[in-house]
Amino acid sequence: KRHEAGKDLTTDIEAAPHGTEVLDRYPQVGILNKKEEGVRPMPKVLSGLLDRFPVLRRHPHPMLVHFPIVFMFSPTLFNLLYLITGVQSFEATAFHCLGGGILFTPLAILTGYFTWWLNYLAKPMRPVTIKIRLSILLMAVSIIAFIWRALNPGVFLSFTGESMLYFLLILSLIPIVTVIGWFGATL
Numbered sequence: 001k002r003h004e005a006g007k008d009l010t011t012d013i014e015a016a017p018h019g020t021e022v023l024d025r026y027p028q029v030g031i032l033n034k035k036e037e038g039v040r041p042m043p044k045v046l047s048g049l050l051d052r053f054p055v056l057r058r059h060p061h062p063m064l065v066h067f068p069i070v071f072m073f074s075p076t077l078f079n080l081l082y083l084i085t086g087v088q089s090f091e092a093t094a095f096h097c098l099g100g101g102i103l104f105t106p107l108a109i110l111t112g113y114f115t116w117w118l119n120y121l122a123k124p125m126r127p128v129t130i131k132i133r134l135s136i137l138l139m140a141v142s143i144i145a146f147i148w149r150a151l152n153p154g155v156f157l158s159f160t161g162e163s164m165l166y167f168l169l170i171l172s173l174i175p176i177v178t179v180i181g182w183f184g185a186t187l
Contacts, residue, residue, distance in 0.1 A: 061111040071101030127183040145169040
């Protein structure tokens, strides 16, 4: 479907290969009234900050999410490099990246809540609900894996049942982050 009936198509017509004269061939069936936007009461300091820097209305979350994405993907990739090469610094790098992911994930979560509160009036939305639940799971899995590796630095150095379980935890980060990102992209 090319045009959604009953919606404001102003930006669509600007991008169309034709002008508004094409619409003259069709009878006007109604007028689209703009819906009143819900006004979000907020502290004056925050309101002033958003007026001064309007980019903060949309961009803190999209700016920050890249960090936990890359940091949560990296432990799997560096652990795979360790398995392929046997170079222990790859395994250590995987651990450091996991720590970076744990540091940046709460920032992405907080800015996500802020963006949802500000731009969507914190209305229940399926993608947001899924993102919240999976973000909690992501934090839990990553913290468990990090503490496990910190308390047992050799957990992945010798390939045992314990190391397989640890690696499965690390591997699970990729699908969790991917699903969170996919639902974020739908907003």
